Amino acid sequence: MQNIATALFIGLGLIVVFLGWYVFSHRNKPVIIFHPEKDQSLSKIMLVLGIVLIICGSLSIISAFT
16 A cells, blocks of 8 residues: 555656646746736746745655655
């Protein structure tokens, strides 16, 4: 049962890291209906959110092994 929980936690961490990378990498590109390249405040929000998500995902992957 412990192995299943560890695998699910790693999977969750990978999803969060991917979402963070996606938000971070699209801060200067149009995303669906949003245009962060035209709105500087939206670009900054996406920068911070991307970094926070990458950090949280990385910490969850690290904590899965402890």
